[in-house]
Amino acid sequence: MSALRADLALALRLADEADLITTSRFRARDLVVERKPDRTPVTDADVAVEDAIRAVLAVEAPDDQVAGEERGGEVGAGRAWVVDPIDGTKNFLRGVPVWATLIALVEDGTPVVGVVSAPALGRRWWASTGGGAFSSDASGERRIAVSGVRDLSDAYLSTTHLGSWVEHHSREAYLALVDACWENRAFGDFWQHCLVAEGAIDVAAEAVVNPWDVAPFQVLVTEAGGRFSDLTGAGRYDGGSVLTSNGHLHEAALAVLAAGR
Known part of the structure; x- marks a missing residue:
């Protein structure tokens, strides 16, 4: 397996870990919601997801940097995982199913792997540099492409x-x-x-x-x-x-x- 394919496989595993947490906390009656200094909401699920992803990366990619919305971190030269544990937190806390975990591997300032997992929609999207872009839903996996609209x-x-x-x-x-x-x-x-x-x-x-x-x-x-x-x-x-x-x-x-x- 090439290095980039291995990185993509790891990113997909991280998304699986995230989905287990987010789906168990979505619409939970005991969901804990707080406000960050910028007044945006954060739930206990946001923090739990980022912590779980960081724990896996500490074992699987201990030399890589990690930057996340909830725990911070800087992206410098080399490899860095950039994580949004729940994008669409306002939807998540209101029970709207349009939210996702976002995971990217950035190498020297350029994203080379991207995974977007939206389990409440039953959807996932992923791509790696030179490897194409893909999506999955209940009907299976497919390669995706942009539209041809020109005006x-x-x-x-x-x-x-x-x-x-x-x-x-x-x-x-x-x-x-x-x-x-x-x-x-x-x-x-x-x-x-x-x-x-x-x-x-x-x-x-x-x-x-x-x-x-x-x-x-x-x-x-x-x-x-x-x-x-x-x-x-x-x-x-x-x-x-x-x-x-x-x-x-x-x-x-x-x-x-x-x-x-």
């Missing part, structure tokens, strides 16, 4: 929270992109970028993100044939914002967002 007027667009555009970019700019597209929704968080990767929607944009929110999507979307960048067009997962697309629409979407500021 914004035919495009399906998504974001997370419209209010974030007011503080971090420009609501007018995003609304200009809405007006340029055929249809729009707010599928939000991880799901919209997975939908881009599998060709169900064409563009997803977020005005503000953390590295652990989007690291898996840099490899997932690009391996599916699309493009990943921040809102300046830089192909990096730690730029503080994100735009994913089928590639054909990327420059046009960036231009609309820039012109509307």
